[in-house]
Amino acid sequence: MHPTRRSTLAALATLALTTAGAWAQPAGATIKLVVPFPPGQGADTIMRLLAESLTKRLKQPIVIDNRPGAGGAIGTDYVTKQPPDGLTLLMGSSGALAISPTLQPNAARYNPLKDFEPITGVAAVAQVFVVLANSPIKDLKGLIQAAKDAPGRLSYGSAGNGTTQHLFMESFAHAAGIKLLHVPYKGGAPAFNDLMGGQLSLMPDTIPAMLPHMKAGSVRALAVTSAERSPLMPEVPTIAESGLRGFSAVGWITVVAPPGLPAALADKLDHEIRASLAEPALAQKIRDMGFVEMKESRAALRGFIGTELAKWKAVIDSAGIKVE
DSSP: OHHHHHHHHHHHHHHHHHHHHOOOOTTTTTTTEESOTTTSHHHHHHHHHHHHHHHHHTOOOOOEOOOOOOOGGHHHHHHHSSSSSSEEEEEEEHHHIHHHHHTTTTTOOOOOTTTTTTEEEEEEEEEEEEETTOOSOSSSSHHHHHHSSSSSSEEEEESTTTSSHHHHHHHHHHHHHHOOOEEEEESHHHHHHHHHHHHHHHTEEEEEHHHHHHHHHEEEEEEEEEEEESSSSSOOOOOOTTTTTTTEEEEHHHHEOOTTHHHHHHHOOOHHHHHTTTTTHHHHHHTTTTTTEEEOOOOHHHHHHHHHHHHHHHHHHHHTOOOO
């Protein structure tokens, strides 16, 4: 064989091996699924259930790597620096991908639309606005009227400045054209205690957190923030149904990968994750936790994240929300 032809073939073979190695997962290699929040939260639990199912489907061990801090920004930023070989995945969240880039730009040093390869939308969770059971406010229209009658006098508590509770309520107040008094706490529990003690007028929180108190009769639900009613409390109307047409605010979790993950591998992971989420036992556990299935396809996921990023930036800017 001519020397030039031999060297050309050798170069092509090397290129082929290099390209394949850039995306092919070694048989049985461990996949690390980074959760940028502490263990024990609802989203973390869902990821652990998903990892257990995926381990069986892919015949590869999947381990959860919790890397909390800065509203999810620390673990999220870590994943952008990992190789795009499918062995490091991220639980992408509404907080880290749609809120932190505006609220904490010094910590969230990544571009949610360019620095990740979207894989699968996993689940979403709404919040519910509650008042004490003996409150004179009976429904959302009554809340809006009371706020208009006494601007800035009705108070609500949240788990802290810049949390989803804070942002969801500010988004609602802006849409309703009212002014509410925000009282931030160091966590949801002390805020709820003050609601029960009568120091607060109302409070937003996730449906799973408030459902036991609703069943006990200690609080009254006014409306849920999702576009559709929650299967856990189907009797409670949505904010959109209660007069603010088009209103929707949910927290969500997805699976994304470092940038550059080949489409073939991303499609494979998407297929297997969706198959896991469709398993009746897993799907029921997720519903029992108050989450609902995300309906966005892999192709639509980047656009969805972009829309959420713009939406919460507008809320943060208009309300002048800052995190110290």
